[in-house]
Amino acid sequence: MLPFPRFARPCRAQWCSLRSLSLSSRETQQFRPKSIRQPQNHLRFYSTEPPAPPRSASVFTPSSAVVFVTVLVGLVFYFRHEKAKHIEQREKERAASQYGRPKVGGPFKLMSHTGQPFTDQDLFGKWSLVYFGFTNCPDICPAELDKITAVVEAAEKEHGKIFQPLFISVDPARDTVSQMAVYLKDFHPSIVGLVGTYAETRAICKAYRVYFSTPPDADPSGDYLVDHSIFVYLMDPNGQFVEAFGQVTTASDVVEKIHGFVGEWEKDHGKM
Amino acid sequence: MWWPFTSSEPKKKESAPLRQDRQKCYEFRDAYFACLDHAGVVKAGDEKPSGSCLSEAKNYEKNCAQSWIEYFNQRRVIAEAQKERLAQAETQAQNARR
Numbered sequence: 001m002l003p004f005p006r007f008a009r010p011c012r013a014q015w016c017s018l019r020s021l022s023l024s025s026r027e028t029q030q031f032r033p034k035s036i037r038q039p040q041n042h043l044r045f046y047s048t049e050p051p052a053p054p055r056s057a058s059v060f061t062p063s064s065a066v067v068f069v070t071v072l073v074g075l076v077f078y079f080r081h082e083k084a085k086h087i088e089q090r091e092k093e094r095a096a097s098q099y100g101r102p103k104v105g106g107p108f109k110l111m112s113h114t115g116q117p118f119t120d121q122d123l124f125g126k127w128s129l130v131y132f133g134f135t136n137c138p139d140i141c142p143a144e145l146d147k148i149t150a151v152v153e154a155a156e157k158e159h160g161k162i163f164q165p166l167f168i169s170v171d172p173a174r175d176t177v178s179q180m181a182v183y184l185k186d187f188h189p190s191i192v193g194l195v196g197t198y199a200e201t202r203a204i205c206k207a208y209r210v211y212f213s214t215p216p217d218a219d220p221s222g223d224y225l226v227d228h229s230i231f232v233y234l235m236d237p238n239g240q241f242v243e244a245f246g247q248v249t250t251a252s253d254v255v256e257k258i259h260g261f262v263g264e265w266e267k268d269h270g271k272m
Numbered sequence: 273m274w275w276p277f278t279s280s281e282p283k284k285k286e287s288a289p290l291r292q293d294r295q296k297c298y299e300f301r302d303a304y305f306a307c308l309d310h311a312g313v314v315k316a317g318d319e320k321p322s323g324s325c326l327s328e329a330k331n332y333e334k335n336c337a338q339s340w341i342e343y344f345n346q347r348r349v350i351a352e353a354q355k356e357r358l359a360q361a362e363t364q365a366q367n368a369r370r
Binding site: 135136138140142179180182183186208223224225 | 277289290291294298337338339340343344
Protein backbone atom coordinates (compact mmCIF):
# COMPACT_ATOMS: atom_id res chain seq x y z
CA MET A 1 0.00 0.00 0.00
CA LEU A 2 1.14 3.51 -0.76
CA PRO A 3 1.21 5.85 2.16
CA PHE A 4 -0.31 8.61 0.03
CA PRO A 5 -3.07 8.75 -2.54
CA ARG A 6 -1.56 8.43 -5.98
CA PHE A 7 -1.70 12.10 -6.88
CA ALA A 8 -0.81 13.49 -3.54
CA ARG A 9 2.48 11.67 -3.51
CA PRO A 10 5.33 14.04 -2.78
CA CYS A 11 7.20 14.51 -6.01
CA ARG A 12 10.88 14.05 -6.41
CA ALA A 13 12.79 17.11 -7.51
CA GLN A 14 13.50 15.76 -10.97
CA TRP A 15 9.95 14.84 -11.60
CA CYS A 16 8.67 18.14 -10.33
CA SER A 17 10.93 20.15 -12.57
CA LEU A 18 9.95 18.09 -15.59
CA ARG A 19 6.36 18.62 -14.78
CA SER A 20 6.75 22.33 -14.33
CA LEU A 21 8.64 22.51 -17.64
CA SER A 22 5.89 20.84 -19.57
CA LEU A 23 3.39 22.96 -17.78
CA SER A 24 5.14 26.19 -18.67
CA SER A 25 5.35 25.26 -22.34
CA ARG A 26 1.67 24.62 -22.35
CA GLU A 27 1.08 27.87 -20.61
CA THR A 28 2.90 29.83 -23.29
CA GLN A 29 0.59 28.26 -25.79
CA GLN A 30 -2.34 29.31 -23.72
CA PHE A 31 -1.06 32.77 -23.13
CA ARG A 32 -0.62 33.65 -26.74
CA PRO A 33 -4.33 33.83 -27.55
CA LYS A 34 -4.81 35.75 -24.38
CA SER A 35 -2.22 38.34 -25.25
CA ILE A 36 -3.92 39.27 -28.48
CA ARG A 37 -7.20 39.43 -26.63
CA GLN A 38 -9.18 37.43 -29.06
CA PRO A 39 -11.92 35.02 -28.31
CA GLN A 40 -10.99 31.40 -28.77
CA ASN A 41 -13.07 30.74 -31.88
CA HIS A 42 -11.53 33.66 -33.81
CA LEU A 43 -8.09 32.40 -33.25
CA ARG A 44 -8.08 30.13 -36.19
CA PHE A 45 -8.20 33.03 -38.60
CA TYR A 46 -5.08 34.66 -37.28
CA SER A 47 -2.94 31.86 -36.06
CA THR A 48 -1.40 28.83 -37.67
CA GLU A 49 -1.04 27.13 -34.34
CA PRO A 50 -3.29 24.26 -33.55
CA PRO A 51 -6.23 25.32 -31.43
CA ALA A 52 -5.78 24.91 -27.73
CA PRO A 53 -8.10 22.44 -26.09
CA PRO A 54 -11.32 24.21 -25.17
CA ARG A 55 -10.95 23.16 -21.54
CA SER A 56 -8.13 25.61 -20.95
CA ALA A 57 -9.68 28.56 -22.67
CA SER A 58 -8.30 31.10 -20.17
CA VAL A 59 -6.45 30.96 -16.86
CA PHE A 60 -8.59 33.81 -15.55
CA THR A 61 -11.84 32.00 -15.12
CA PRO A 62 -14.15 32.56 -12.16
CA SER A 63 -13.03 29.29 -10.68
CA SER A 64 -9.34 30.22 -10.91
CA ALA A 65 -10.20 33.51 -9.26
CA VAL A 66 -11.82 31.58 -6.46
CA VAL A 67 -8.74 29.38 -6.14
CA PHE A 68 -6.50 32.43 -6.18
CA VAL A 69 -8.46 34.22 -3.50
CA THR A 70 -8.71 31.06 -1.43
CA VAL A 71 -4.97 30.52 -1.59
CA LEU A 72 -4.37 34.17 -0.77
CA VAL A 73 -6.67 34.06 2.23
CA GLY A 74 -5.14 30.75 3.24
CA LEU A 75 -1.64 32.18 3.07
CA VAL A 76 -2.63 35.22 5.09
CA PHE A 77 -4.08 32.98 7.77
CA TYR A 78 -1.12 30.64 7.62
CA PHE A 79 1.41 33.44 8.13
CA ARG A 80 -0.66 34.99 10.88
CA HIS A 81 -0.76 31.62 12.56
CA GLU A 82 2.98 31.13 12.11
CA LYS A 83 3.69 34.58 13.49
CA ALA A 84 1.51 33.94 16.52
CA LYS A 85 3.28 30.64 17.05
CA HIS A 86 6.67 32.33 16.79
CA ILE A 87 5.69 35.02 19.29
CA GLU A 88 4.33 32.40 21.66
CA GLN A 89 7.56 30.43 21.33
CA ARG A 90 9.63 33.49 22.15
CA GLU A 91 7.44 34.25 25.09
CA LYS A 92 7.94 30.72 26.35
CA GLU A 93 11.69 31.00 25.99
CA ARG A 94 11.70 34.24 27.90
CA ALA A 95 9.61 32.67 30.63
CA ALA A 96 11.91 29.67 30.73
CA SER A 97 15.01 31.81 31.08
CA GLN A 98 13.32 33.55 33.95
CA TYR A 99 11.97 30.66 35.94
CA GLY A 100 13.32 27.56 34.81
CA ARG A 101 15.78 25.95 35.44
CA PRO A 102 18.17 24.20 37.60
CA LYS A 103 16.51 22.86 40.68
CA VAL A 104 18.40 24.86 43.27
CA GLY A 105 16.93 25.61 46.67
CA GLY A 106 14.13 24.02 48.62
CA PRO A 107 12.66 23.77 52.09
CA PHE A 108 15.00 24.23 55.06
CA LYS A 109 14.89 25.10 58.72
CA LEU A 110 17.84 26.79 60.41
CA MET A 111 18.57 29.25 63.21
CA SER A 112 19.27 32.91 62.45
CA HIS A 113 22.14 34.84 64.08
CA THR A 114 19.54 36.62 66.23
CA GLY A 115 18.40 33.28 67.62
CA GLN A 116 15.15 33.09 65.62
CA PRO A 117 14.10 30.08 63.61
CA PHE A 118 14.44 30.78 59.90
CA THR A 119 12.91 28.70 57.11
CA ASP A 120 12.53 28.86 53.34
CA GLN A 121 9.14 30.51 53.98
CA ASP A 122 11.02 33.58 55.20
CA LEU A 123 12.50 34.02 51.73
CA PHE A 124 9.16 34.59 50.02
CA GLY A 125 8.38 38.13 48.92
CA LYS A 126 12.01 39.20 48.68
CA TRP A 127 14.89 38.72 46.31
CA SER A 128 17.45 36.73 48.22
CA LEU A 129 21.19 36.46 47.77
CA VAL A 130 22.28 33.15 49.26
CA TYR A 131 25.90 32.53 50.11
CA PHE A 132 27.53 29.65 51.98
CA GLY A 133 30.67 29.98 54.07
CA PHE A 134 32.11 29.91 57.58
CA THR A 135 33.30 32.54 60.01
CA ASN A 136 36.88 31.21 60.20
CA CYS A 137 37.21 31.60 56.43
CA PRO A 138 40.57 33.23 55.60
CA ASP A 139 39.83 35.46 52.64
CA ILE A 140 37.22 34.32 50.12
CA CYS A 141 34.13 34.47 52.37
CA PRO A 142 34.83 37.92 53.80
CA ALA A 143 35.60 39.21 50.31
CA GLU A 144 32.35 37.77 48.98
CA LEU A 145 30.40 39.17 51.92
CA ASP A 146 31.93 42.58 51.21
CA LYS A 147 30.79 42.17 47.63
CA ILE A 148 27.27 41.24 48.77
CA THR A 149 27.29 44.31 51.02
CA ALA A 150 28.19 46.55 48.07
CA VAL A 151 25.63 44.82 45.83
CA VAL A 152 22.78 45.17 48.33
CA GLU A 153 23.63 48.82 48.98
CA ALA A 154 23.55 49.63 45.27
CA ALA A 155 20.49 47.49 44.51
CA GLU A 156 18.52 48.96 47.40
CA LYS A 157 19.21 52.46 46.13
CA GLU A 158 17.62 51.46 42.84
CA HIS A 159 14.77 49.21 43.94
CA GLY A 160 14.22 49.75 47.65
CA LYS A 161 14.47 47.24 50.45
CA ILE A 162 13.39 44.17 48.53
CA PHE A 163 16.54 42.11 49.08
CA GLN A 164 17.38 39.51 51.68
CA PRO A 165 21.03 38.44 51.76
CA LEU A 166 21.80 35.20 53.61
CA PHE A 167 25.05 33.81 54.92
CA ILE A 168 24.66 30.10 55.63
CA SER A 169 27.33 28.38 57.69
CA VAL A 170 28.95 25.21 56.39
CA ASP A 171 30.81 24.78 59.66
CA PRO A 172 28.15 23.54 62.12
CA ALA A 173 30.74 22.40 64.66
CA ARG A 174 32.21 25.86 65.28
CA ASP A 175 29.78 28.49 64.00
CA THR A 176 27.38 29.27 66.82
CA VAL A 177 24.52 31.77 66.82
CA SER A 178 26.49 34.28 68.92
CA GLN A 179 29.64 33.85 66.86
CA MET A 180 27.64 34.48 63.72
CA ALA A 181 26.19 37.64 65.25
CA VAL A 182 29.66 38.97 66.07
CA TYR A 183 31.03 38.05 62.66
CA LEU A 184 28.24 39.69 60.67
CA LYS A 185 28.73 43.09 62.34
CA ASP A 186 31.43 43.72 59.73
CA PHE A 187 28.98 43.41 56.83
CA HIS A 188 25.66 44.71 55.54
CA PRO A 189 23.11 44.92 58.40
CA SER A 190 20.45 43.13 56.36
CA ILE A 191 22.54 39.96 56.02
CA VAL A 192 20.99 37.13 58.02
CA GLY A 193 23.43 34.49 59.25
CA LEU A 194 22.09 30.96 59.47
CA VAL A 195 23.42 28.02 61.44
CA GLY A 196 22.14 24.51 61.96
CA THR A 197 23.12 21.05 63.09
CA TYR A 198 25.34 18.94 60.89
CA ALA A 199 22.30 17.17 59.39
CA GLU A 200 20.47 20.44 58.72
CA THR A 201 23.58 21.94 57.16
CA ARG A 202 24.05 18.91 54.96
CA ALA A 203 20.40 19.07 53.88
CA ILE A 204 20.48 22.71 52.82
CA CYS A 205 23.82 22.25 51.09
CA LYS A 206 22.30 19.40 49.13
CA ALA A 207 19.25 21.49 48.22
CA TYR A 208 21.47 24.32 46.96
CA ARG A 209 23.95 21.98 45.29
CA VAL A 210 26.72 23.21 47.54
CA TYR A 211 29.77 21.11 48.35
CA PHE A 212 31.35 21.42 51.79
CA SER A 213 34.15 19.44 53.37
CA THR A 214 33.45 19.61 57.12
CA PRO A 215 33.40 16.12 58.58
CA PRO A 216 30.44 15.30 60.86
CA ASP A 217 32.76 14.85 63.85
CA ALA A 218 34.77 18.06 63.46
CA ASP A 219 36.39 19.35 66.65
CA PRO A 220 34.52 22.50 67.82
CA SER A 221 37.79 24.00 69.08
CA GLY A 222 39.90 22.77 66.19
CA ASP A 223 41.78 25.05 63.84
CA TYR A 224 40.72 23.87 60.39
CA LEU A 225 39.40 25.30 57.16
CA VAL A 226 36.28 24.23 55.29
CA ASP A 227 36.45 23.71 51.58
CA HIS A 228 33.15 24.72 50.02
CA SER A 229 31.39 26.02 46.89
CA ILE A 230 31.54 29.79 46.68
CA PHE A 231 28.63 30.79 44.47
CA VAL A 232 26.21 33.53 45.40
CA TYR A 233 22.71 32.44 44.43
CA LEU A 234 20.03 34.90 43.43
CA MET A 235 16.50 33.67 44.21
CA ASP A 236 13.35 35.48 43.12
CA PRO A 237 10.49 36.50 45.45
CA ASN A 238 8.86 33.10 44.86
CA GLY A 239 11.96 31.43 46.22
CA GLN A 240 12.94 30.20 42.76
CA PHE A 241 16.54 30.08 41.61
CA VAL A 242 17.42 32.80 39.11
CA GLU A 243 21.20 32.99 38.78
CA ALA A 244 24.48 31.99 40.38
CA PHE A 245 27.34 34.47 40.58
CA GLY A 246 30.93 33.27 40.83
CA GLN A 247 33.89 34.90 42.49
CA VAL A 248 34.99 36.54 39.24
CA THR A 249 31.69 38.38 38.76
CA THR A 250 32.23 41.91 40.04
CA ALA A 251 29.80 43.72 42.30
CA SER A 252 28.77 46.09 39.52
CA ASP A 253 28.12 43.15 37.16
CA VAL A 254 25.93 41.51 39.81
CA VAL A 255 24.02 44.77 40.38
CA GLU A 256 23.45 45.16 36.66
CA LYS A 257 22.15 41.61 36.32
CA ILE A 258 19.90 41.96 39.35
CA HIS A 259 18.55 45.18 37.87
CA GLY A 260 17.67 43.28 34.69
CA PHE A 261 16.00 40.40 36.54
CA VAL A 262 13.99 42.70 38.79
CA GLY A 263 12.86 44.69 35.74
CA GLU A 264 11.72 41.51 33.96
CA TRP A 265 9.94 40.33 37.07
CA GLU A 266 8.12 43.62 37.55
CA LYS A 267 6.97 43.53 33.92
CA ASP A 268 5.14 40.29 34.70
CA HIS A 269 4.17 40.73 38.33
CA GLY A 270 3.97 44.49 38.84
CA LYS A 271 6.19 46.58 41.06
CA MET A 272 7.00 45.13 44.45
CA MET B 273 39.22 14.44 77.21
CA TRP B 274 37.63 16.86 79.65
CA TRP B 275 39.70 18.98 82.02
CA PRO B 276 37.92 20.83 84.81
CA PHE B 277 39.64 24.21 84.41
CA THR B 278 40.71 24.32 80.82
CA SER B 279 37.83 22.85 78.85
CA SER B 280 35.88 26.04 78.25
CA GLU B 281 38.98 28.22 77.72
CA PRO B 282 39.86 27.44 74.12
CA LYS B 283 36.22 27.54 73.04
CA LYS B 284 35.79 31.06 74.41
CA LYS B 285 38.93 32.24 72.67
CA GLU B 286 37.59 30.79 69.42
CA SER B 287 35.45 33.81 68.63
CA ALA B 288 34.74 34.90 65.11
CA PRO B 289 37.62 36.68 63.43
CA LEU B 290 36.77 40.34 62.92
CA ARG B 291 37.73 42.58 60.07
CA GLN B 292 40.59 44.18 62.01
CA ASP B 293 42.01 40.76 62.91
CA ARG B 294 41.87 39.67 59.32
CA GLN B 295 43.40 42.92 58.14
CA LYS B 296 46.27 42.54 60.58
CA CYS B 297 46.89 38.97 59.47
CA TYR B 298 46.85 39.98 55.78
CA GLU B 299 49.32 42.76 56.43
CA PHE B 300 51.82 40.52 58.22
CA ARG B 301 51.34 37.86 55.57
CA ASP B 302 52.07 40.37 52.81
CA ALA B 303 55.16 41.61 54.66
CA TYR B 304 56.42 38.05 55.08
CA PHE B 305 55.74 37.17 51.45
CA ALA B 306 57.45 40.35 50.28
CA CYS B 307 60.49 39.25 52.27
CA LEU B 308 60.34 35.80 50.68
CA ASP B 309 60.14 37.42 47.26
CA HIS B 310 63.19 39.45 48.13
CA ALA B 311 65.04 36.31 49.23
CA GLY B 312 63.93 34.49 46.09
CA VAL B 313 62.01 31.84 48.01
CA VAL B 314 58.64 30.53 46.89
CA LYS B 315 57.82 27.86 49.44
CA ALA B 316 57.48 29.28 52.95
CA GLY B 317 59.97 27.65 55.30
CA ASP B 318 62.64 27.22 52.63
CA GLU B 319 64.21 30.48 53.79
CA LYS B 320 64.79 29.17 57.32
CA PRO B 321 68.28 27.69 56.78
CA SER B 322 69.51 31.01 55.46
CA GLY B 323 68.14 32.78 58.54
CA SER B 324 66.28 35.46 56.58
CA CYS B 325 62.77 36.84 57.23
CA LEU B 326 62.89 35.74 60.86
CA SER B 327 60.94 38.63 62.39
CA GLU B 328 58.43 38.65 59.52
CA ALA B 329 57.78 34.95 60.00
CA LYS B 330 57.29 35.46 63.72
CA ASN B 331 54.75 38.25 63.24
CA TYR B 332 52.95 36.27 60.59
CA GLU B 333 52.63 33.26 62.85
CA LYS B 334 51.52 35.41 65.79
CA ASN B 335 48.75 37.20 63.90
CA CYS B 336 47.31 34.45 61.72
CA ALA B 337 45.70 31.15 62.67
CA GLN B 338 47.76 28.09 61.80
CA SER B 339 45.12 26.90 59.34
CA TRP B 340 45.23 30.25 57.57
CA ILE B 341 49.02 30.20 57.40
CA GLU B 342 48.98 26.77 55.78
CA TYR B 343 46.36 27.95 53.34
CA PHE B 344 48.15 31.17 52.38
CA ASN B 345 51.49 29.38 52.01
CA GLN B 346 49.94 26.75 49.80
CA ARG B 347 48.25 29.35 47.71
CA ARG B 348 51.49 31.22 47.24
CA VAL B 349 53.12 28.10 45.78
CA ILE B 350 50.13 27.50 43.51
CA ALA B 351 50.03 31.11 42.36
CA GLU B 352 53.75 31.02 41.63
CA ALA B 353 53.39 27.85 39.57
CA GLN B 354 50.51 29.43 37.74
CA LYS B 355 52.57 32.50 36.96
CA GLU B 356 55.26 30.27 35.52
CA ARG B 357 52.78 28.35 33.41
CA LEU B 358 51.24 31.54 32.12
CA ALA B 359 54.67 32.89 31.20
CA GLN B 360 55.46 29.62 29.42
CA ALA B 361 52.20 29.76 27.52
CA GLU B 362 52.95 33.33 26.56
CA THR B 363 56.41 32.52 25.15
CA GLN B 364 54.94 29.53 23.34
CA ALA B 365 52.27 31.70 21.81
CA GLN B 366 54.90 34.21 20.73
CA ASN B 367 57.05 31.50 19.19
CA ALA B 368 54.06 30.22 17.30
CA ARG B 369 53.32 33.69 15.99
CA ARG B 370 56.80 34.02 14.58
